[in-house]
Amino acid sequence: MRIAIIGGGASGIYTALLLKQDHPEYEIHIFEKEKKLGRKLCATGNGRCNLLNVDLKGEKYNHPKFMEEAIKAYPFEYLVSVIRSFGVPVRREGDNVYPESYNAVAYTDFLVASLRRFGVTIHLDCLVTDYVQKGSQYRILNLSCMDFGFFDKVVFTIGGASTPNLGSDGETFPLLKKHGYDIVPLRPGLCPIQVKNPEDVKPLSGLRRKVSVKAIAGTHVLFKERGEVLFKGNGLSGIVIFNLESVLMRLGVLALSSIHLDFFPDQAESVLLDDLSAFHKLNPTNFLDGYFPKSLVSFFYKINHIQQNNLSTTQLKILARSMKDLVFVPASPYPFVNSQVSLGGVSLGDVVSGLESKREKGVFFAGEVLDIDGLCGGYNLSWALMSSIAVSEKIGK
Ligand SMILES: Cc1cc2nc3c(=O)[nH]c(=O)nc-3n(C[C@H](O)[C@H](O)[C@H](O)COP(=O)(O)OP(=O)(O)OC[C@H]3O[C@@H](n4cnc5c(N)ncnc54)[C@H](O)[C@@H]3O)c2cc1C
CATH class of the missing domain: 3.50.50.60 (FAD/NAD(P)-binding domain)
Structure with a gap:
């Protein structure tokens, strides 16, 4: 034969x-x-x-x-x-x-x-x-x-x-x-995602962080997984994002979804807030430096329009919220050249x-x-x- x-x-x-x-x-x-x-x-x-x-x-x-x-x-x-x-x-x-x-x-x-x-x-x-x-x-x-x-x-x-x-x-x-x-x-499929407002993530380029990732379309949670996210010049990458991208692309809802990162998946928001408040009391100006690298500290202040000094309880609450639920809106997948599967x-x-x-x-x-x-x-x-x-x-x- x-x-x-x-x-x-x-x-x-x-x-x-x-x-x-x-x-x-x-x-x-x-x-x-x-x-x-x-x-x-x-x-x-x-x-x-x-x-x-x-x-x-x-x-x-x-x-x-x-x-x-x-x-x-x-x-x-x-x-x-x-x-x-x-x-x-x-x-x-x-x-x-x-x-x-x-x-x-x-x-x-x-x-x-x-x-x-x-x-x-x-x-x-x-x-x-x-x-x-x-x-x-x-x-x-x-x-x-x-x-x-x-x-x-x-x-x-x-x-x-x-x-x-x-x-x-x-x-x-x-x-x-x-x-x-x-x-x-x-x-x-299995590729990074470009986000809307890429200028937000640009300063984080190269940073890796283990987080819990969720994708939501309307009221439906379509994806939830823990893993390491790699921030790129204009988007998000890492295995957990690759998986998320494939799932959303299969459903045809990538651009209709939102991506939610939880930086403290093992802590309830109230516990995180208590912690942030305690550390803020110790170091009112640079307490977040104990949590994150500089780029991420500046990022959280910037996206929440908060000055890095003597924060109010409301401002601490806003910070805790965004660390528990940081939202990105996907724009599109990266092209085939960056994808691992079709x-x-x-x-x-x-x-x-x-x-x-x-x-x-x-x-x-x-x-x-x-x-x-x-x-x-x-x-x-x-x-x-x-x-x-x-x-x-x-x-x-
Ligand atoms: C960077 C990267 C990392 C990956 N890591 C993993 C991993 O660790 N584990 C995993 O499970 N998957 C992984 N994948 C996915 C996996 O590699 C592919 O799904 C798998 O290799 C597909 O094998 P295939 O033989 O079907 O296709 P391919 O490997 O794409 O092979 C197809 C071949 O056909 C040839 N060809 C196409 N058209 C013609 C033609 N007309 N005439 C002659 N030749 C032609 C191409 O040149 C190519 O060599 C990864 C993919 C990438 C890109």
């Missing part, structure tokens, strides 16, 4: 390895438009590659029901055994799982070396521009006009449009659309079991190309693996 895999990221690599493990006789070709396989994989997990999460749950994804089924079929322990079958031991850090090397480049290089050892044919610098069906087979058209003959199966693992500098830039989706696929519009992709309605195309028999999809996105914490690489297993099982049946 001849199989063409379009896109040599995590999903393309996993699919090829899984197919070769069970069927060394298959002739597998990976077509990758970049000069190297797995460029994005090399950048994952802050260079450490958070490849799985112990706490796999449907609710971590945009299609929880669909993912519950996938997780039932391929539970966490099974996914670990698959990674180990590639020859890679894993380590846990909390719920996050990494390769034992704790190094995304080493992990990628190891997998690519395994592909070569298995005899997978790798075509680099090879942008696939179209495919043509003849009978039950497919011919792959590419920018360099090379003829690679006919393939029995074609697997699209082209990713989404996030971090285009690392390969996937969304430019192949019009081709899938031309072939009749329903493409849920691509939007940046929301949208080939609609799940276009695939049947084994992620095979509903209409084009022998055409498959795995990974981010499909309309599945997960939150931070290894959920997207988990999906890359689960979907690659599903495809390889169906092809290898």
